[in-house]
Amino acid sequence: MTASTVAYRYAAALLDLALERGDANQVGEDLTKVAAALEASGELQVVLSNPAIRRQERLGVVTALASKLGLGGTATTFLKLVVEKGRASAIAQMVEAYRERHDAQSGRVQAEVISARALAESDLESLRQKLEATTGKSVTINSRIDPDILGGVITRVGSKVFDGSVRGRLEALKDRLIRETA
DSSP: OOHHHHHHHHHHHHHHHHHHHTOHHHHHHHHHHHHHHHHHOHHHHHHHHOTTSOHHHHHHHHHHHHHHHTOOHHHHHHHHHHHHTTOGGGHHHHHHHHHHHHHHHHTEEEEEEEESSOOOHHHHHHHHHHHHHHHSSEEEEEEEEOGGGOSSEEEEETTEEEEOOHHHHHHHHHHHHHHHHO
């Protein structure tokens, strides 16, 4: 099984359990905290994934991490299971798969907005409303800045990309000119 298949299966099982217990939102928040901690500390990822470190020590690290982050019981038990099964290297993928499944189940979608400079809150709100009208779902926007796009906005919703960037338009113009002169 590929890591993404494993991540999807673990995330699906966790979401089913969390929905049954009524704490799916809390579990999602807890997993986001865990993903941030793992991203911030490569050493933590190595410790949790390294089979040379005794299982009890790795589980002790999970317990300490859960306490420090204030994780609920469902997320803590899930992390312990993942570490025991030797799947800690796929935790970040599991978190992403959980988020995607939970959003789909809740009628939400994540949108990534990339701009050359910071956008005003009113612009982001206007874009969010247009995306909600287009998708028919509640949209959460995650924005980031990339000066390389020169200007305009690139928006990703799921697998769809709306490229309104200056760089994208220049590349399209270049491709068109090459086709017309060939």
